Amino acid sequence: MAKAMTLTEKIMAQAAGLAEVYPGQMITAKIGLAYTMDTLGKIVFNHLKSMGATKVFDPEKVLVVFDHFAPATDVNYANLHNEVRKLAKQFNVRIYDIGNQGIMHHIVAEEGYLVPGIIAVATDSHALTGGGLGAVVLGVGATDAAVAMATGELWLRVPATVKVDIHGSLPKGTMSRDIMLYLMGQKGWDGTRAEWAYQAIELTGETVRRMSMDSRFALCNLSSDAGAKNAIVPPDEVTRSYLERRTRRTFQFFQSDPHAEYADTISLDVSTFEPQVACPHSPDNVKPLSQVLGTKVHVATISSCSGGRLEDLHIAAQILKGRKVHPDVRMIVSPASQKIYQEAVEDGTFSTLLKSGVLIGHATCGPCHGGQLVILGDGEVCIGSVPRNMQGRMGSAEAEIYSANPAVVAASAIRGSIADPREYF
């Protein structure tokens, strides 16, 4: 009988064609999906050419999504986009281009490319988002992506797994991201001590089992900046019903063995949690909301791979319904995909937000990295449902960024300063 393995180890063993793997082992693994975006697409395709590749290993498992500067924000990007379009055509790779654009970490799940049980790689560090589906999803550089696209394989080192067992009901006003923000504050982010570096983070327990897919994606997304190799939620019936409407790919549900070995096990009761806020200028400078209430804000944004899903828009609309954004605040919303945009139009969410004085932008990563829609001037303060808050990320190095859940962002937009959403339900 094979040794007891964690969920991540099982997926890696299967991808390597081995009966068992152990942490630290080097493997050559089959890659079930590889994707890149507008900014790095050209480098990736040029690498493919350098290898002498004329096609990708499987056109159904390789994808380009335009998200970082989509649509183009200047002539350089307009030209770059055209080059990527031309290269993608040469290699017969599908692009989610303007009109179908959105944030790639969401698109791959929404469009059914990402399925449980596979290893997927993307040229962006927030790739870990996809682990919410029960797959091993890794961020990689352009070289790795190109090798994966050409050969369908990559060298990988099997990580040790940390189990985070979450129980208790999240109180009103808190969301899944508050759990990961709290843990980030404890474990340090990738720019400093990063205690979780190189490890697989398995998020489990009754609280996770009750979470929607949107919440699971947000939970895994926030773990990216803790330096983890991957984050993963054990797949279940919630996963299955999400997949039913989306994918035609075959998939496998793996679960950790009862006696699997973990590098660490953390047990967390979230029933007394309050919203968490990452304060300037680092994702691990995390404080409970009560300590930052009253901080004046000029910009509020609900957007990004971290906080631009339908659930995030719904909670914002629930809070803003019948209320106005504070006259000194600019509130900017950007959904994670065109489909989310459409759903928010059809269910009245965007109508509610428009009446409150919110600017509705298109689906792009732009607001989070200062590329478009949100650009901060000197001395401005922003609160956003974004993953990162490093100095200068949204424009001016003299600006400050607070990251928090969408309910906190919406409440703060009304108040004009960081506010408690529980006062608005």
Next chain:
Amino acid sequence: MPGEMVLKGKAWVCGDYADSHQILPEKYWQGGSKVGTLNMEELGKHAMEGADQNFAAEASSGKYSFIVAGRNFGGGGKSIEHPIFAIKGAGVKAVIAESSSRYFFRNAINNGLPILICEGVTSKVRKGDDLEVDLSKGEIRNLTTGARLKFAPLPDALMEILKMGGYIPYTKKKMATESSRK
């Protein structure tokens, strides 16, 4: 030269948490993504600029063969490869760190830059020390002080990639061999 197993030269030393911004400030990342190519020579002029303004100029004469670093070298959550090209462009032959971020480690190996994990290295090497590093034996000799340090040699699979000069040339050869077999 790619694939050299014993490297010699002077070390430059930095502390803990030298992240991607310190290795290469963000204003130079744009160059790469905008034009869609990475220019090693150009990026090399700005290597380590966020940690030491003088490094790149000093290194341009070939002064430093090694960057010796503390914990979590190359962190900051960036998957981009620009920092690796900056370090290579500055003439550095290998990075020896107490620990490294995952992205930096992968991207370094994949682009033919040896990254060696050696606990305690920052306490045994000072800026300007002459080192001799044996990649396959896992041994560092500090020729200036006489100190010796051991590190776990990289796994064979990664040594093969380094010997070929990176994952692209490695894969090119592999694909060519496979297609000639067909």
